[in-house]
Amino acid sequence: MSLDKNFLIRVIPLYLNAIKTTLFISLISLVISIIIGIICIFIMFFNIKILKNICKFYIELFRNTPLLIQVFILYFGITKFKIYLGEQTCGIVGLSLLGGSYFAESFRSGIESIKKSQIESGLSIGLNKFQLFIYILFPQTIKISFAGISANIIFIIKETSILASIAVEELFHTTKSLIGIEYKTYEALLLLTIGYFIIIVPISLILYLIKRRISYV
Amino acid sequence: MYELLKFKDFINVLLGFKDTLIISLVTIIVSIITGMIYSILKLSNNKILNLITFIYFQVVKLIPLLLFLFIFYYLIPRILNVSINNYIVALIVFIIWATAELGEIITAGIKSLPKGQLEASQSIGLSKFQIFIYIQLPQSIKRIIPGGINLFTRIIKTTSLVVFVGVTDVIKVGRQIIERTNETFIIYGFIFILFFVTCYFLSRLSVLLEKRWEI
Numbered sequence: 001m002s003l004d005k006n007f008l009i010r011v012i013p014l015y016l017n018a019i020k021t022t023l024f025i026s027l028i029s030l031v032i033s034i035i036i037g038i039i040c041i042f043i044m045f046f047n048i049k050i051l052k053n054i055c056k057f058y059i060e061l062f063r064n065t066p067l068l069i070q071v072f073i074l075y076f077g078i079t080k081f082k083i084y085l086g087e088q089t090c091g092i093v094g095l096s097l098l099g100g101s102y103f104a105e106s107f108r109s110g111i112e113s114i115k116k117s118q119i120e121s122g123l124s125i126g127l128n129k130f131q132l133f134i135y136i137l138f139p140q141t142i143k144i145s146f147a148g149i150s151a152n153i154i155f156i157i158k159e160t161s162i163l164a165s166i167a168v169e170e171l172f173h174t175t176k177s178l179i180g181i182e183y184k185t186y187e188a189l190l191l192l193t194i195g196y197f198i199i200i201v202p203i204s205l206i207l208y209l210i211k212r213r214i215s216y217v
Numbered sequence: 218m219y220e221l222l223k224f225k226d227f228i229n230v231l232l233g234f235k236d237t238l239i240i241s242l243v244t245i246i247v248s249i250i251t252g253m254i255y256s257i258l259k260l261s262n263n264k265i266l267n268l269i270t271f272i273y274f275q276v277v278k279l280i281p282l283l284l285f286l287f288i289f290y291y292l293i294p295r296i297l298n299v300s301i302n303n304y305i306v307a308l309i310v311f312i313i314w315a316t317a318e319l320g321e322i323i324t325a326g327i328k329s330l331p332k333g334q335l336e337a338s339q340s341i342g343l344s345k346f347q348i349f350i351y352i353q354l355p356q357s358i359k360r361i362i363p364g365g366i367n368l369f370t371r372i373i374k375t376t377s378l379v380v381f382v383g384v385t386d387v388i389k390v391g392r393q394i395i396e397r398t399n400e401t402f403i404i405y406g407f408i409f410i411l412f413f414v415t416c417y418f419l420s421r422l423s424v425l426l427e428k429r430w431e432i
Binding site: 060061063064065066068069070072073076077078079080081154158159161162164165172175176179185186189192193196200201204 | 278279280281282283284287288291292295370374375377378380381388395400401402405406408409412413416417420
């Protein structure tokens with residue numbers, strides 16, 4: 001098993017680009033999905049009538065279906081209605097919707113495990129429900145459900161690999177096409193693994209450090 | 218408008234979905250056994266075995282399944298110079314993944330038992346294996362099953378990845394129908410609903426069992 005060095009040097013820029021794309025898509029999707037999660041938990045906490053049911057339906061719908069089918073519907077399906085999204089947009093929309101439902105679920109289980117006395121004492125010192133949510137419940141939710149949140153972050157980054165199926169130029173798609181076109185299996189897989197580790201190891205270390213800090217507070 | 222789409226196409230999609238379910242079912246059945254082995258290793262006091270299970274779990278947790286699928290599909294056959302059936306590749310990868318996940322669920326269930334159980338069974342002279350099979354596993358089964366069902370829904374969702382290694386599953390069948398009829402929205406929508414109904418039913422069941430058994 002010998003590696004083709006010229007090939008490696010030639011395709012490294014491709015992989016750097018792919019790492020950039022993967023990071024870009026993960027980051028944007030993470031931000032949007034955390035916002036969706038907060039909106040959902042906000043609606044559910046304030047018991048806004050119809051919206052609450054929509055939120056519940058949305059969470060169940062996206063938690064119980066694979067991302068692959070979701071992006072297929074976004075990318076191939078809705079073109080029937082003359083809506084054309086680029087592959088990156090599709091990927092970001094799909095990942096954000098999926099991630100939003102996961103974050104909403106983590107936040108919900110966090111907020112449910114907060115003691116009732118917290119709410120009661122918050123109300124008794126004259127906070128309104130909005131202040132109660134912002135100052136008392138939400139910060140505690142983050143702490144309680146941090147394990148779930150960090151698992152979700154890793155999950156979203158891992159799920160970007162599925163976007164290879166709709167030709168987003170991320171790590172897996174780059175690898176797949178290099179194997180297909182140039183038949184350089186070893187080199188492509190090696191670079192894929194390295195590229196992937198460059199992304200995931202620092203992030204999981206950072207999450208681990210934050211978790212340790214939070215659990216000491 | 219939909220004259221190209223026949224009723225038979227939906228039956229074919231359903232048959233494709235059956236293949237998806239079979240792959241998931243085989244995965245979960247095999248990983249019940251391997252997951253038990255994993256949790257025995259994890260619960261043993263041997264430091265090396267603990268380290269191995271720790272690294273194994275971290276690797277499975279951090280690496281996307283698609284990377285495993287690529288390695289087993291492209292790399293292993295070339296290194297060993299053998300051809301492996303696509304189905305076997307998919308099954309091996311899913312079992313590797315599900316073993317770690319189910320092993321963690323079993324371990325967590327057993328760890329939540331009161332310590333007195335372990336001490337009492339040690340004091341009547343049971344071996345470690347006997348303790349695991351006769352004392353710990355039956356008592357923690359109620360804690361394991363809801364999580365196990367949840368994992369099963371995740372396995373069903375993840376099996377959609379097999380399309381990357383050329384296994385015929387529900388998506389591939391759907392694609393073949395789409396090539397003929399070009400009804401992307403209806404076919405993918407139908408598959409979406411199939412996945413949703415199956416996984417929603419299972420995850421409700423898991424929540425229900427969890428409530429009934431009061432954990």
